[in-house]
Amino acid sequence: MPILPIDAGRYGSREVKSIFEEEQVLRYALEFEACVAEAQAMLGIIPKDAGVEIARKARSGMVRLERVKELEAVREHDVAAMVEALVEVCDEVAKPWVHYGLTxxxxxxxxxxxxxxxxxxxxxxxxxxxxxxxxxxxxxxxxxxxxxxxxxxxxxxxxxxxxxxxxxxxxxxxxxxxxxxxxxxxxxxxxxxxxxxxxxxxxxxxxxxxxxxxxxxxxxxxxxxxxxxxxxxxxxxxxxxxxxxxxxxxxxxxxxxxxxxxxxxxxFKEGQMGSSAVPxxxxxxxxxxxxxxxxxxxxxxxxxxxxxxxxxxxxxxxxxxxxxxxxxxxxxxxxxxxxxxxxxxxxxxxxxxxxxxLNSSKGQIFAEFVLDALIRKGMDRIRAYSIVQSIAFSAEMSGVEFRDALKDDARVTALLSEGEIDSLFDAGKHLASSSRIIEGVASNVYAVCKDMTTS
The missing domain is CATH 1.20.200.10 (Fumarase/aspartase (Central domain))
Known part of the structure; x- marks a missing residue:
C-alpha cells in the first residue's frame, strides 16, 4: 500500500520514478556485475567462459526480484542476496567468479x-x-x-x-x-x-x-x-x-x-476549483x-x-x-x-x-528620472535628491499627482520646463538596455538549448 505521495503518484513523472523502482535497481546492479565479469575475463583475471556466462545470466532476466528478496530476508544484506541469486542461475564454471574481487x-x-x-x-x-x-x-x-x-x-x-x-x-x-x-x-x-x-x-x-x-x-x-x-x-x-x-x-x-x-x-483549466468554499x-x-x-x-x-x-x-x-x-x-x-x-x-x-x-503611485515611480534631469541641469546631487524627495512625500500625503507637484515647485521649474517634465513621464523611454540584455540572454539560451523544442 502506498504511504508517501511519491508512491501514490501525486508527485514526480513516471519516467523518472521508474529509475528508482526495485526491479530497475536490480537491473542496474546486474548490469554492473556483467560489465565487471566481462572486463575481468578480457584481462585474464577470471576464465573467459566464466565471464561470458556471468554476463549472459546477469542480463537474462533469470535473476528474479522475488528470489533476491527471499534471500535477503535470511541474509539481511541486499547486495549479498543479489550476488547469491546470480550465482544460483550460473553454470558451475562461473559460480566461483561471480562478484570476484568486489565489495x-x-x-x-x-x-x-x-x-x-x-x-x-x-x-x-x-x-x-x-x-x-x-x-x-x-x-x-x-x-x-x-x-x-x-x-x-x-x-x-x-x-x-x-x-x-x-x-x-x-x-x-x-x-x-x-x-x-x-x-x-x-x-x-x-x-x-x-x-x-x-x-x-x-x-x-x-x-x-x-x-x-x-x-x-x-x-x-x-x-x-x-x-x-x-x-x-x-x-x-x-x-x-x-x-x-x-x-x-x-x-x-x-x-x-x-x-x-x-x-x-x-x-486555470475548465472545471478546476480554487477553493472548496469561495467560488x-x-x-x-x-x-x-x-x-x-x-x-x-x-x-x-x-x-x-x-x-x-x-x-x-x-x-x-x-x-x-x-x-x-x-x-x-x-x-x-x-x-x-x-x-x-x-x-x-x-x-x-x-x-x-x-x-x-505603473500609474498607481501617481507618477512617483519616475522619481529616479526627475533626479537625473535636475543633476544634468547642474544641480548638486544631494540638493536635487532632497528636493525630489520632499516633493514626492508631500504629494503622496496630499494625493496629488507627482508630475503636477513638480510643476508647482519653483525649485524644479527654474531648471525644467513643463515639456521637459512631461517627457520624463513616458515609461517606454526608460527601458534603457533591456532589449539588448534580453536578446543577449535569448541568444545564449538558444546556443545551449538549440536541440530542444518548447512544444
Missing part, C-alpha cells in the same frame, strides 16, 4: 551513478525546455514597461520581459552546472573492500576503466570502500540550487498574482507547490553533508538515509520542473494591468 559498495555506488546518469538525462531535458520557455517569454514582453519593485516598494521602470530573462539566465547557469557536476558524481568503483583493488592486483584499475567506459561513467580516482560522499553532497547541492531558483520564480508568480497587483495568473478563487497552487517542495529538498542537502564524515574506510551510517535522499531529491526536483513548465507555458500575462500599475 557490496562497488555495486551500490556504481549503481547509484547509473541512476544519476539516467535521471540527469531526463532532468536536463526538462531544464532546457523550461529555459527556452523563459527566453521566449522574455522576448515576448521585452518592450512592455512595468513596475520594478525593491523591498516591496515601487522603485523604477523595468521591462516585464527582463524578469523572464533573469530567470532564463539563472537556469542556463544551472544547466552548465549540471554538466560540471557529472564528471565528479557519475563515477564507478571496482576497487574492492578498502579501495586497493586487492584481489585483482595491478589490473584492478584497468578493470575499473573498462567498466566505466561501458557504463558511460568515469572511473573514480581513489576511494575507500565507498566513493567519497562529497561527490553525492555536491550533486544534491546542485539539485538544491536549481530548486531554489524554481522557488524564486514561483514566489514572484505568486506575488504578481496577488489581487492587489494582478499582473499574471497561473493557468471566485484562482489560487497559484502550482507555484505554491514548488515553494513547498523546495523546503523539503533543501533539508536533504543537510543529510548529504552529514554523510561525508564516515569512520575509517567506511561505516553504514550513510546507507539508510541515502535510500531516501537520492531518489526523493531527484523525483521532487522533477516534480518542480514539471510544475514550473506548466506555469510558464500557460501563464496569463495581463498587460493592461501592468500598465495601470
Amino acid at each position: 557490496s559498495y562497488d555495486v551500490v555506488d556504481s549503481r547509484i551513478a547509473m541512476q544519476l546518469r539516467d535521471a540527469l538525462a531526463l532532468i536536463e531535458r526538462k531544464m532546457k525546455r523550461l529555459t527556452l520557455l523563459l527566453a521566449e517569454r522574455a522576448l515576448e514582453y521585452k518592450d512592455i514597461p512595468a513596475v520594478g519593485r525593491t523591498h516591496g516598494q515601487h522603485a523604477s521602470i523595468i521591462s516585464f520581459g527582463l524578469k523572464f530573462a533573469v530567470w532564463a539566465s539563472d537556469m542556463l547557469m544551472h544547466i552548465k552546472g549540471i554538466e560540471e557536476v557529472k564528471s565528479r558524481a557519475l563515477v564507478c568503483k571496482t576497487l574492492g573492500v578498502v579501495g586497493t583493488g586487492s584481489l585483482m592486483g595491478d589490473k584492478a584499475v584497468d578493470v575499473q576503466s573498462i567498466v566505466a567506459e561501458r557504463l558511460n561513467l568515469k572511473p573514480v580516482d581513489a576511494a575507500t570502500q565507498v566513493v567519497s560522499r562529497e561527490r553525492l553532497a555536491e550533486f544534491i547541492a546542485r539539485l538544491t540550487l536549481i530548486a531554489c531558483t524554481l522557488e524564486k520564480i514561483a514566489v514572484e508568480v505568486r506575488n504578481l498574482q496577488r489581487t492587489e497587483i494582478g499582473e499574471v495568473m497561473e493557468p 471566485v478563487k484562482r489560487n497559484p497552487i502550482k507555484s505554491e507547490r514548488i515553494s513547498s517542495i523546495a523546503k523539503m529538498l533543501r533539508s536533504m542537502l543537510i543529510v548529504a553533508l552529514e554523510n561525508i564524515a564516515l569512520w575509517h574506510e567506511r561505516d553504514l551510517s550513510n546507507s539508510a538515509n541515502e535510500r531516501f535522499i537520492i531518489p526523493m531529491s531527484i523525483i521532487l526536483l522533477d516534480e518542480m520542473l514539471e510544475s514550473m513548465i506548466s506555469v510558464i507555458s500557460g501563464l496569463i500575462v495581463k498587460v493592461d494591468r501592468i500598465k495601470s500599475n
Whole structure:
C-alpha cells in the first residue's frame, strides 16, 4: 500500500520514478556485475567462459526480484542476496567468479551513478525546455514597461520581459552546472573492500576503466570502500540550487498574482476549483507547490553533508538515509520542473494591468528620472535628491499627482520646463538596455538549448 505521495503518484513523472523502482535497481546492479565479469575475463583475471556466462545470466532476466528478496530476508544484506541469486542461475564454471574481487559498495555506488546518469538525462531535458520557455517569454514582453519593485516598494521602470530573462539566465547557469557536476558524481568503483583493488592486483584499475567506459561513467580516482560522499553532497547541492531558483520564480508568480497587483495568473483549466468554499478563487497552487517542495529538498542537502564524515574506510551510517535522499531529491526536483513548465507555458500575462500599475503611485515611480534631469541641469546631487524627495512625500500625503507637484515647485521649474517634465513621464523611454540584455540572454539560451523544442 502506498504511504508517501511519491508512491501514490501525486508527485514526480513516471519516467523518472521508474529509475528508482526495485526491479530497475536490480537491473542496474546486474548490469554492473556483467560489465565487471566481462572486463575481468578480457584481462585474464577470471576464465573467459566464466565471464561470458556471468554476463549472459546477469542480463537474462533469470535473476528474479522475488528470489533476491527471499534471500535477503535470511541474509539481511541486499547486495549479498543479489550476488547469491546470480550465482544460483550460473553454470558451475562461473559460480566461483561471480562478484570476484568486489565489495557490496562497488555495486551500490556504481549503481547509484547509473541512476544519476539516467535521471540527469531526463532532468536536463526538462531544464532546457523550461529555459527556452523563459527566453521566449522574455522576448515576448521585452518592450512592455512595468513596475520594478525593491523591498516591496515601487522603485523604477523595468521591462516585464527582463524578469523572464533573469530567470532564463539563472537556469542556463544551472544547466552548465549540471554538466560540471557529472564528471565528479557519475563515477564507478571496482576497487574492492578498502579501495586497493586487492584481489585483482595491478589490473584492478584497468578493470575499473573498462567498466566505466561501458557504463558511460568515469572511473573514480581513489576511494575507500565507498566513493567519497562529497561527490553525492555536491550533486544534491546542485539539485538544491536549481530548486531554489524554481522557488524564486514561483514566489514572484505568486506575488504578481496577488489581487492587489494582478499582473499574471497561473493557468486555470475548465472545471478546476480554487477553493472548496469561495467560488471566485484562482489560487497559484502550482507555484505554491514548488515553494513547498523546495523546503523539503533543501533539508536533504543537510543529510548529504552529514554523510561525508564516515569512520575509517567506511561505516553504514550513510546507507539508510541515502535510500531516501537520492531518489526523493531527484523525483521532487522533477516534480518542480514539471510544475514550473506548466506555469510558464500557460501563464496569463495581463498587460493592461501592468500598465495601470505603473500609474498607481501617481507618477512617483519616475522619481529616479526627475533626479537625473535636475543633476544634468547642474544641480548638486544631494540638493536635487532632497528636493525630489520632499516633493514626492508631500504629494503622496496630499494625493496629488507627482508630475503636477513638480510643476508647482519653483525649485524644479527654474531648471525644467513643463515639456521637459512631461517627457520624463513616458515609461517606454526608460527601458534603457533591456532589449539588448534580453536578446543577449535569448541568444545564449538558444546556443545551449538549440536541440530542444518548447512544444
